[in-house]
Every structure is written in structure tokens, then in C-alpha cells.
Amino acid sequence: MSTTSWNVRQQNTRGTTRLFRYAILLVFVTSVAVVGTGSAAYADANTTEEYLDATNSKIAYQGWSSSGNNGSVTAQMWQTPASGYCMDSWFDWKTPEGHSHFDGRGDRTCDANTQIYDSFTESYDMNGMQKAGGAYGPDNLTTNHQYVDWPSALVSISTIDVRMISTNCSIRWTKRKGGSTTFSSGGDPTSASC
Amino acid sequence: MRVSPVSIAASLLTIGLAVTTTACARPQPRSSGDMPGSPGGSANVAAAEAALNSLTNRIYGTPAQRRAGEILFYHDRQDPLRACMAQARFTYTPPPFVDIYANATSFPIPDGVGEWTALIDKSKIGIGIGNSTINSSGLDADRPNPSYDKLSPKDKASYNAALDNCLKSARDPGDDNFPSAKASLDDQLVKLVASVEHQPEIVTSASGYASCMRAAGIPVKNYHDLIDTVQRHFATAEPPLAHQAASQAWLNAVSYEGNAAMADATCRQPTHNAVMLLLLPQLGPFVATHAAELTLVDQQWSDIIAKAATYTK
Numbered sequence: 117m118s119t120t121s122w123n124v125r126q127q128n129t130r131g132t133t134r135l136f137r138y139a140i141l142l143v144f145v146t147s148v149a150v151v152g153t154g155s156a157a158y159a160d161a162n163t164t165e166e167y168l169d170a171t172n173s174k175i176a177y178q179g180w181s182s183s184g185n186n187g188s189v190t191a192q193m194w195q196t197p198a199s200g201y202c203m204d205s206w207f208d209w210k211t212p213e214g215h216s217h218f219d220g221r222g223d224r225t226c227d228a229n230t231q232i233y234d235s236f237t238e239s240y241d242m243n244g245m246q247k248a249g250g251a252y253g254p255d256n257l258t259t260n261h262q263y264v265d266w267p268s269a270l271v272s273i274s275t276i277d278v279r280m281i282s283t284n285c286s287i288r289w290t291k292r293k294g295g296s297t298t299f300s301s302g303g304d305p306t307s308a309s310c
Numbered sequence: 311m312r313v314s315p316v317s318i319a320a321s322l323l324t325i326g327l328a329v330t331t332t333a334c335a336r337p338q339p340r341s342s343g344d345m346p347g348s349p350g351g352s353a354n355v356a357a358a359e360a361a362l363n364s365l366t367n368r369i370y371g372t373p374a375q376r377r378a379g380e381i382l383f384y385h386d387r388q389d390p391l392r393a394c395m396a397q398a399r400f401t402y403t404p405p406p407f408v409d410i411y412a413n414a415t416s417f418p419i420p421d422g423v424g425e426w427t428a429l430i431d432k433s434k435i436g437i438g439i440g441n442s443t444i445n446s447s448g449l450d451a452d453r454p455n456p457s458y459d460k461l462s463p464k465d466k467a468s469y470n471a472a473l474d475n476c477l478k479s480a481r482d483p484g485d486d487n488f489p490s491a492k493a494s495l496d497d498q499l500v501k502l503v504a505s506v507e508h509q510p511e512i513v514t515s516a517s518g519y520a521s522c523m524r525a526a527g528i529p530v531k532n533y534h535d536l537i538d539t540v541q542r543h544f545a546t547a548e549p550p551l552a553h554q555a556a557s558q559a560w561l562n563a564v565s566y567e568g569n570a571a572m573a574d575a576t577c578r579q580p581t582h583n584a585v586m587l588l589l590l591p592q593l594g595p596f597v598a599t600h601a602a603e604l605t606l607v608d609q610q611w612s613d614i615i616a617k618a619a620t621y622t623k
Contacts, residue, residue, distance in 0.1 A: 230470045233478045238485075290477075295458025295469060297477065298405050299387045300449050301380060301487050304370050304420055 166250035168203060171195075176205030176250025185238040191223045191250070192231040202226035204251040206287060210243040220247075226255055226293035234290050255293070351587065358586035359429060361593045363419050368604060369495045371488070373414040375611045378618035379487030380410060385621055386483035394476035400469050401457040402476075408448035413441065424503035425533055426516065426585045430575045436567035437574070439540045444549045489610030495603050502596055506588045515581040526573035536574055540567050 162182050168174035173195040180187035191205035206222035223232040288302040371379065388404035395402035421428040421437075428437075461469055485493070506512065520531050530536040540563075547563040550556040556564075597604065 227470055229467065231474055233474075235482050236484070237482055292473070292477070294452065294455045295461075295466070295473070296403060296405055296453075296455050297388075297391060297473070298449055299383065301383045301410075303380075303410055304376070304417075304422075304488075 162245065164245070164248050166205075166248075168250050168252045174203050174250070174252055176203070178205065178207040178245070178248040180207065180209075180245055181242075182244045183241060185241045186236065187221070187238075188233065188235040189221050189223045189248075190231060190233045191225050193225050193227075194229055194231075196228035197226065197252075200254050201252065202255045202291075202293070204249075205232075206250075206289075207248045208246045209238070210246040220287040222287045222289040224255075224289065224291040224293075226291070227295065230292060232290060232292045232297075236288075351583070354590055355583045355586045358590035358593065359419070362423070362427060362586075362589065363429070365499070365593060365597060366419050366423060367417060369492055369499065369607060370417070370420060371611060373411045373417065375615060376414075376417075376487070377409060377411045378611075378615040381407065381618040381621055382614060383483070383487040386486050387480070390480055391473075391476050394479070395469075395472060398472035398476070400472055402473070403455050403457050405453060406448075410442075410445050410449070412445050414445070421533065421537060423500060424507055424585065426507060426512070426578060426581045427503055427589075428533060428578075428582075430579055430582055432572070432575050435571070436564065437537065437540060437571045439537065439544055440549075440564050440567050443544050487614075489607045489614065491603055491607040491610050495600060495607060498600065499596070502592060503585075503589065506585055506592070509588065512581060512584055512588070515584055519577050519581065522577035523573055526569075526577065528570045528573045530570075533574065533578060536570055540570055543567065 161179060163177065163179045165178070166176045168176065173193065175192045177190040177192070178187070179189075187207060187209075189205045189207045191203050193203045197203065202224050203226075204222055204224045206220050208220035221234060221236050223234050225232045287300075289300045291298045291300075370376075384407045392402045392404060418429040418431070418438075419427050458466070458469060507516075516532075519533075520529075523530050523536070528536065528539070530539050543563040543566045547559040548557060550560060
């Protein structure tokens, strides 16, 4: 897991921005211009985004309602990836009592100069973000990822398999590759074996 | 999967209580009939497991019901994309439907209902991760997409822009692979199990799990950590194709899962049994209290099966 070279920013409803790692002014200006493409409008909207390279050509966005049941994930890859490479964006809720997490939501695109966007509505209200992140790497092996753990989260991302592959039933994911789109339900959200 | 780790606060609280407990501590039985090791205790554990498994199958579905839900999930997403792309004058070819429950004949208690409620079956190899990997591996497979592959670079760019728009404008079908009535029942059942698992005697018993597993060579903090750990072992191991020998990486992952399951069976049994004994008297009232919701979820599963059948005719 590498966390050394990317920027992560969390933004809450009050507009407070916290810069993790080393934020670059250019990144901020550019992100303001594009954030609207990936974030849904919620009454108590929160957003976070991860920049997976220095040129802002791979950006993962997540948006969520802090006390409701809707959210979104977006992966934007405005470049031609290395051969066989893909990028991910994913999000995970805290459960209502705040200690646990539900099946995450993830998007992956492997096609050059594309984005993939998913909005989602859960069956009942959640308790905000538990963790979120973006990743880039070989398809099904995007293990180099950047992430945000919510400060009160008790489940560290380091304990979770965030890869959007068939072995991982902890994420409901959508994958775009070769002009087609695969949707994985993640099976039963209460079971690791789908 | 839903993960419900024991809270740090609760763990700290139990440190003092656990001073004299051994690695795989047993909770104090509440009566001789409740002793997991006694004939009556074992019978009650089995009765609780059967009752909980019956309830979870009713809420979360049988293999046939789940398969029908997956068919709806597939069509609710792929059919609008195909229609939207056709409007943009492109042929969109969805991947084929993959039945992730192809080999399932029954479902055990889902591991996410509680931390300690997943069934322990020493006759089985593993905890189901390898088997699930084989069933759903088709989701990862790359397939040729002639209608896209034949496009010029310029047309591919136009195609991708159209697909951008179609994906973005698609309505979220939500959890259409499950009955809507499942959500409330799911929530209430998980809370019931959590209320049992947070009782001091259970927290005390559970505190020995990590050290017990570590002693067995499987360093995990809890059962859900075990699942994640096993998943990571399978992540880079391709499942064997039909009529093909398994790779060494796959064999290693299967072996690790088997060893992990055996260790878990030993280390989790005391806490699992204690949870089951406490749950047993509460499951009947839960079913009675939620009879109307359970009837509704039954009906909605029937509706899902009927709707899925319209796609497979």
C-alpha cells in the first residue's frame, strides 16, 4: 500500500477543508472546476476526493449524505492508462450505531479518457462515511491506493480488501472495460461469501 | 459483508475481567442445561442455530430467490444502458449474466448477522471464500466486445462519451436484488444479535479469540478480520478453469483457508455457543413480533422470482 504521493481532501457541510499530505494550490483550483461532475447535491452533502497522480488526470470522488441514505462515487481517468491498468473510486458507510461498516460501493474504469459515476440509495439512513478512497494499478490488482479513514472509524482500511474483484463481496461495484460495463451486486450484504 | 468489530471501549473494559481467563475463555454457563458441553446445552445450541438459520434464509433468501434477485439486478442495469446507447446509435454489448449462486444449494447463517453467529462446521473445508471465488470468477473475465473493438479511435471516443452520459443518467435501481421489506428486518435482527453479543459474558469470552488464533498461526483480531485475511490470500490466485489443474497459488490459498477455518472452529466455538444459548429464547418472540413483516418479505421474494422468470422464458 502506497500513500506517499497523492493528495486527499475531505470537505464537510461547513465548507471546512482539511489537506492531508501535501496539497498543491494548482490541484485545488483544478479540482474546484471538476468536482461538480462527480458530486451529487445533497442537503447535508459531504465530499471527498483523491488525486492519484500529479497531473490530476486520475481523480476519485465520493459524495454522501451525513445523516441520510444516498451517496455517489465517481472515477475519472482523463488519460490513457498503462496497458492493463485501471482506476477505482470507492466509498464505505458507517452503520447507524457508528462502529461498523456496510458493503462499500465502488467504480472502476479501465478505458482511456472515461469516467464512471454511480449514485446509490441505501435501504435506511446511515451515519456518514466510514472510509473512502481511490486506486490505480493493474486490473484486479489495484493495490496501490490512497484512502481516507473517518477519524472515529474503528475498522482501518488496512484490514479491508478494497479491490473490486469477484473474491471481494464487501463491495458492490461497477466496472467499465473494453466498452462494456460489469455490475457486481456484492451478493448478500451480510455475507462475505456473497 | 457487514463488519461489526467489538468496540475498543468494550475491549478495554474487559481487560480487567479477562485477567484470569485463558486464551480461549469460556463464558460462565447460566445453568446446567445451558452448558454447551452438556447434552442439553449442545441441543440448545443446535436448536438456536437451526432457528436462526431458518430466519436468515427467510429474510436473506434461498439460493433460488437470491438467483432471481441477481437476474433483476443484471437486467435493471444493463437493459437501460443498451437502450440509451442505441439512442446514441451505438451497439452496446453487455457481458453475459454470471450466476454467482450457481453451486449453492443452501445458505448458512450469514457471517455479518453477528460477530459470533456464523455456523461452525468442521466437516467443511474453509469458510466459503474459495467456493465463492469460483462461482463469481466469471465477473472478472475479459471478453471480446466486437461491436466496440471494431470502432476507429475517433468512434471509440464518441462511444465512450455516449457511455459516460448513459451511465451518469441511469436511475439507481437500489437494492433490487432483495425485497424492500428485508431492510427493516435485517436492521432489527442485527440489533437483536448485537444486544446479545455486547453482554459482558460474551465480551469476556470473545476477548480470548485473537490470542487463540495467533497461537494457531493465524494472526487475526476477530472473525471478520479472518474473512478479510482469507480473501486477501485468494485475491491473487486465479481459480482453476474446468478440466485444468489448479495453480500453486490457488492450492496455497485453499490450504490457508482450510487451516484458518480449523483454527477458527476451535477458537470461536465457546463464544459462538454462548451467543447461541442467549439468543435461543429471543428468536421465537422476534418471529412472532415481526410476523407481518416476514409475511411481506415472503411475498416480495415470490414477486422477485416471478419477475425474474419473465427474463428467462
